[in-house]
Amino acid sequence: MRALKRQLNVLRAVAVVTYKEWSAYRTHSMVSILVGPVYFIVQYFIWTALFKGRTEINGMDLNQMITYFGASTLIGYLTMDFADWNLQMLIRTGKFLTFALRPIHHRFFALSQKLGHRFLGLIFEFIPCYIIFSVLFKAPLMPAHIGWTVLSVALAFLMVFYIHYILGMTAFWFTQASGIRRVFDLLSGIFSGVYIPLVFFPQWLQKALFFMPFSYMSYVPVMVFTGIFTLAGVRIDIPVIVGIQAFMVIITILFSEILYRASMRRFNGVGA
């Protein structure tokens, strides 16, 4: 119990410091107040044009589609992560050594940092954009099941973090791992459903996506938000898909731990 309390104190301290540190650059976050709505306008008119003379495309109606893109943008603000970039930089410059010597696991430190950073995102990105989408564009942005949505977003938050941390750990093996990061960013952008709902992909690919981490990073929480989850022609109840998402997060955490231990055996503290 005392150990848990200590961990929570560390988490809070790191998160608060990160929040204060990044608050100095809050205008960077506030760029989203312009960028988010502009992208949303583009999507709004594109899909309105595509739905002309149709009531549904791939089982989704226009309202659902607008909600999908609105929710996808908003959830993206809460889950955004750059732990991979940070970790790769620390390894490449040799600065990771200082973390390896600290009495705190670097991954926990990075997670705490993310909490602080994303709290800033909640205030300066999520809330203003939510107001703009709902009030200005009248987008239907009320989650169908608030509890499940919060849980699913929290799981996506962890999923995105652990996946990025795993990517960051590739720097223990490769001197310059920025290419791997770019490939992953590209793949995750497409296969997590940020650009287009996954139901637009061929059936075989939708089935394959069940077993990949991408869909659990954005598509699942967004669909939980809309209240209906369908993939590969299979409709799954919301509690079940959130359960599957939790299972996938646990698998990812375990994989991350195995990789971390292997990385520590390889780490020489010199940098590159």
Add this chain to the structure above:
Amino acid sequence: MIRYLKIYKECIKVDFATASTYRLNFFLNCIIMLLGDIFFPLITVLIYGSGAGFEGWTVYEVLLIQSVFTMSTAIADMTFHGIMWATMDLVRNGGMEMVLILPVDTMFILMARTFSFEGIGLFAGGAAIFTIAILNIPAPSVWEWLQFLAFFISGLFVMMGIGLIMAAISFKWVGNSRIPEIFDCIRSFGKYPQSVFPKAILVFTSFLIPVAMIAYCPAAALLGRGNMTMFLMILPCVIFLLFGIFLYKYMVRLYQGVGG
């Protein structure tokens, strides 16, 4: 002028030598850009594959717009968009003074120094999709090709104007790596048939920040949909570029050093 051409040639040589030295990184980045380029039009293919589509536009016509956009972006990335990152970095690090004391135009030397062959993968991908699209539409006439060329160059003016305005903003908004996102989102209006947007947005994308000229107008010309308004839009494109040049040079004059 000849001196400037020589400098530019040297900068191209330097970039080629760099790319040759770090071959693997160069090819990897080219391939990533190429793949990224293939994935985006894939979204259009997926939408049309689902039976939906933009009224009056076939999938190849939309792909034509998007491929022109990609080629324009690739040329911009190779030749003048580097000025934005270079300026941002130099202003933040306080290294701009080293550029200012050079006996050449600051704007020119930063563009020349940031010439990059890496955009070649992006251009190749765009050109491939462009070829596929062009083979699936009625063959354009010589006049339509000429219109395409004029509009495409005007679109590059817009791209250059955007790059310079972004670079100019980075003098004041020090170290904000999200500046390009602002302009990327505005440019995204230019990736689609303009008929999907309401008139208010069309005025914006045609005359204020004429992003429609980047890809929509050149593609429309090849499709035989070029019109007088598009020719009139060339003027705002030139004005936009001149504004970008003016703003950048003005910010250079205001620059006081020290970094941020």
